Amino acid sequence: xxxxPGRVLVLAGGLSHERDVSLRSGRRVSDALRAADFEVQQRDxxxxxxxxxxxxxxxxxxxxxxxxxGEDGALQEVLAxxxxxxxxxxxxxxxxxxxxxxxxxxxxxAGPSTPDALALPAETFRELGAASMMxxxxxxxxxxxxxxxxxxxxxLGVHVVHRREDLPSAMVGCFSYGPIALVERFIRGTEVAxxxxxxxSGAHALPVVEIRPDGGVYDYSARYTAGATEFVVPxxxxxxxxxxxxxxxxxxxxxLGLRDLSRSDLIVADDGSVWFxxxxxxxxxxxxxxVPLAVEAAGTTLSAVCGDLVRRAIDRKR
Amino acid sequence: xxxxxxPSHPGPSAIPAGRQTRLDTYVDRYAAxxxxxxxxxxxxxxxxxxxxxVVSLAGGMPNISGLPLDVVGAALHELxxxxxxxxxxxxxxxGDPTLREQICEVMRPEGVMAHPDDVVVTVGSQQAVDLVxxxxxxxxxxxxxxxxxxxxxxxxxxxxQCEVVHVEMDDDGLVPEALRxxxxxxxxAGKTIKYLYTIPNFHNxxxxxxxxxxxxxxxxxxxxxxxxxxEDNPYGLLGFQTDPHRALRxxxxxxxxxxxxxxxxxxxxxxxxxxxxxxxxxxxxxxAQESATLCPPVxxxxxxxxxLATHDWQGQIKQFQETYRERRDAMLEALADHMPAGATWTRxxxxxxxxxxxxxxLDAKAMLPRAVTERVAYVPGTAFYADxxxxxxxxxxxxxxxxxxxxxxxxRLAAVIQAELELRETFGAALPREVRGYEAPxxxxx
Numbered sequence: 105x106x107x108x109p110g111r112v113l114v115l116a117g118g119l120s121h122e123r124d125v126s127l128r129s130g131r132r133v134s135d136a137l138r139a140a141d142f143e144v145q146q147r148d149x150x151x152x153x154x155x156x157x158x159x160x161x162x163x164x165x166x167x168x169x170x171x172x173x174g175e176d177g178a179l180q181e182v183l184a185x186x187x188x189x190x191x192x193x194x195x196x197x198x199x200x201x202x203x204x205x206x207x208x209x210x211x212x213x214a215g216p217s218t219p220d221a222l223a224l225p226a227e228t229f230r231e232l233g234a235a236s237m238m239x240x241x242x243x244x245x246x247x248x249x250x251x252x253x254x255x256x257x258x259x260l261g262v263h264v265v266h267r268r269e270d271l272p273s274a275m276v277g278c279f280s281y282g283p284i285a286l287v288e289r290f291i292r293g294t295e296v297a298x299x300x301x302x303x304x305s306g307a308h309a310l311p312v313v314e315i316r317p318d319g320g321v322y323d324y325s326a327r328y329t330a331g332a333t334e335f336v337v338p339x340x341x342x343x344x345x346x347x348x349x350x351x352x353x354x355x356x357x358x359x360l361g362l363r364d365l366s367r368s369d370l371i372v373a374d375d376g377s378v379w380f381x382x383x384x385x386x387x388x389x390x391x392x393x394x395v396p397l398a399v400e401a402a403g404t405t406l407s408a409v410c411g412d413l414v415r416r417a418i419d420r421k422r
Numbered sequence: 423x424x425x426x427x428x429p430s431h432p433g434p435s436a437i438p439a440g441r442q443t444r445l446d447t448y449v450d451r452y453a454a455x456x457x458x459x460x461x462x463x464x465x466x467x468x469x470x471x472x473x474x475x476v477v478s479l480a481g482g483m484p485n486i487s488g489l490p491l492d493v494v495g496a497a498l499h500e501l502x503x504x505x506x507x508x509x510x511x512x513x514x515x516x517g518d519p520t521l522r523e524q525i526c527e528v529m530r531p532e533g534v535m536a537h538p539d540d541v542v543v544t545v546g547s548q549q550a551v552d553l554v555x556x557x558x559x560x561x562x563x564x565x566x567x568x569x570x571x572x573x574x575x576x577x578x579x580x581x582x583q584c585e586v587v588h589v590e591m592d593d594d595g596l597v598p599e600a601l602r603x604x605x606x607x608x609x610x611a612g613k614t615i616k617y618l619y620t621i622p623n624f625h626n627x628x629x630x631x632x633x634x635x636x637x638x639x640x641x642x643x644x645x646x647x648x649x650x651x652x653e654d655n656p657y658g659l660l661g662f663q664t665d666p667h668r669a670l671r672x673x674x675x676x677x678x679x680x681x682x683x684x685x686x687x688x689x690x691x692x693x694x695x696x697x698x699x700x701x702x703x704x705x706x707x708x709x710a711q712e713s714a715t716l717c718p719p720v721x722x723x724x725x726x727x728x729x730l731a732t733h734d735w736q737g738q739i740k741q742f743q744e745t746y747r748e749r750r751d752a753m754l755e756a757l758a759d760h761m762p763a764g765a766t767w768t769r770x771x772x773x774x775x776x777x778x779x780x781x782x783x784l785d786a787k788a789m790l791p792r793a794v795t796e797r798v799a800y801v802p803g804t805a806f807y808a809d810x811x812x813x814x815x816x817x818x819x820x821x822x823x824x825x826x827x828x829x830x831x832x833x834r835l836a837a838v839i840q841a842e843l844e845l846r847e848t849f850g851a852a853l854p855r856e857v858r859g860y861e862a863p864x865x866x867x868x
Binding site: 119120121122123124125127150226229230234235238258260261272273275276277279280281314324325327328329330331332333334335336337338339340391392397401 | 442446448449462475791795842845846
């Protein structure tokens with residue numbers, strides 16, 4: 105085995121609503137890198153981080169902070185400022201991808217379809233009258249519809265609204281997680297996730313993972329309770345639908361300028377059409393997460409993939 | 423072959439066969455009692471509460487920074503040197519005899535006259551709740567609890583598949599007439615009530631204390647109804663103004679199983695509590711304890727015993743009382759200064775907790791993400807009900823943060839409530855339907 109390039113710092117935890125998920129992702133990736141003979145340190149995201157990075161810079165940082173701490177581009181900006189290589193997308197791409205509304209419009213401009221949606225802050229409802237605004241949303245998008253924070257992950261604050269009278273409560277629940285709500289047309293179909301990994305030859309889609317939550321909704325509990333969701337890898341889709349999913353994920357990855365690794369969430373509608381929902385620049389790596397499943401289905405290991413990404417990040421600086 | 427990880431059924435020819443997995447090989451094998459043990463958003467949010475940036479008014483951790491660590495350290499050192507081979511060996515399933523004698527002394531200020539033979543040492547009083555429930559309850563049996571009740575006990579009752587029937591409380595604790603009604607209604611429905619679980623002093627989470635004049639009435643009702651009482655009393659010695667309240671067990675030895683703990687009066691890390699039970703019950707508790715743990719941790723028992731024998735533990739409790747009284751005052755003053763109209767809260771005479779009721783229309787659980795974003799945490803009221811109620815309420819603890827942090831936390835919380843009020847007003851949102859959930863906080867928050 106070739107000599108490893110020095111200490112790898114896995115950042116996990118943070119102060120976002122997804123702290124717990126992040127800690128679990130960090131632990132799994134740390135273990136995977138250690139299995140590949142890397143020297144790994146895992147630490148939290150706090151006020152001592154920057155002084156430590158300055159006084160004792162690692163060979164590479166692997167950001168596994170989910171939510172704003174790690175996915176809105178700020179951390180990547182800081183790492184670039186300090187000249188420390190990191191796995192994953194650059195700051196500008198993170199900013200675009202982390203805002204679901206921005207990502208949807210940019211990805212749609214590259215070809216993939218995405219459900220109609222509007223992104224609205226709470227103030228707009230207050231100033232223009234919430235009742236008439238909600239009536240207009242229902243009229244425009246139909247029912248059911250999906251309400252979610254524009255920024256955030258793990259399905260936190262996401263509500264599927266089937267009745268007009270449930271919309272106010274869903275809006276309030278969503279705004280508790282963030283200041284802007286994305287209200288999106290609901291697409292009935294099969295939920296899938298596509299991991300995109302880069303190597304020297306470019307960006308490649310891994311096998312499509314199909315998600316079948318027991319309760320019908322892939323919410324926080326369905327995501328992080330082992331056994332609560334059935335996954336099928338590769339997804340039971342027609343070749344054409346699988347290819348379309350892979351193409352949409354790669355298109356999203358390229359359009360947004362993402363790097364190294366991303367996971368796109370899509371829905372294959374009952375009529376076979378493929379809809380882009382969102383993309384994650386720091387996807388979950390927990391025991392119940394989708395990326396490790398796709399990696400395994402691709403015939404490789406998390407150790408191999410993470411190790412390659414670390415080496416690529418370090419090589420970029422050379 | 424477990425179905426958690428298996429090949430899929432063959433599909434149409436154009437559709438490739440996928441590998442199906444639930445990422446849990448044992449998914450079909452769990453006991454029915456694990457139903458509902460799942461990840462929840464609320465538990466995830468509590469993960470942030472441990473960070474120093476967050477003022478956590480959620481945790482129930484005693485403030486043990488006031489303990490004389492040098493004294494404790496010296497005592498432990500001596501324990502290892504002088505009695506190490508005993509302290510690190512198995513011991514009696516009922517617990518160390520000397521400690522059981524000392525426990526009887528600890529209960530005496532509350533009027534409890536007990537014999538050490540009737541004491542069973544447990545791994546915190548939490549294990550005592552578990553053992554009593556194991557001994558008494560079959561699936562479907564009813565346990566009567568105050569509304570709200572201690573989240574850790576509700577978890578035990580759920581694990582043994584008991585049905586919890588909540589009984590109304592007011593500022594004077596359990597309402598006798600409500601207890602009468604609950605017994606009558608439950609029995610007329612053909613259900614079996616196994617016991618009343620009650621926290622008479624400085625209630626967790628409600629912060630109220632059962633009024634002296636009600637104690638006899640509650641006992642009378644239970645005697646008339648032939649009902650056992652499980653009296654959970656971890657905070658009884660932590661009153662701020664008065665001598666300890668007289669325990670229910672002090673006046674009714676045959677009908678009360680009394681639970682005590684050193685977690686609040688000394689330190690929770692030792693995990694030493696106890697049950698004082700009528701002799702027949704005690705026999706079964708000892709057998710249940712032996713099957714659960716063989717014996718409670720001997721090292722911890724001897725450490726607590728040494729502490730009680732060599733240190734002014736009553737003086738230490740007075741210091742704890744003073745610390746918690748100062749923090750209670752800080753919280754009540756801050757609430758009076760900052761809370762919006764429509765919010766109400768209890769005024770505890772001891773213990774760790776204030777129970778806050780939000781202005782009408784607000785939902786403490788739905789509001790928690792906003793609170794965490796603003797760096798303040800609490801436990802939503804629904805955690806303290808087995809039936810999904812309590813959404814308008816929250817538990818605030820003042821035991822661990824300093825008075826300054828408490829004031830800052832309440833200030834942040836008031837801003838969160840104000841923002842939520844404005845949002846609710848904008849949307850005219852009705853409260854979400856109350857549904858039964860499993861959203862107990864982590865152990866250090868219980």
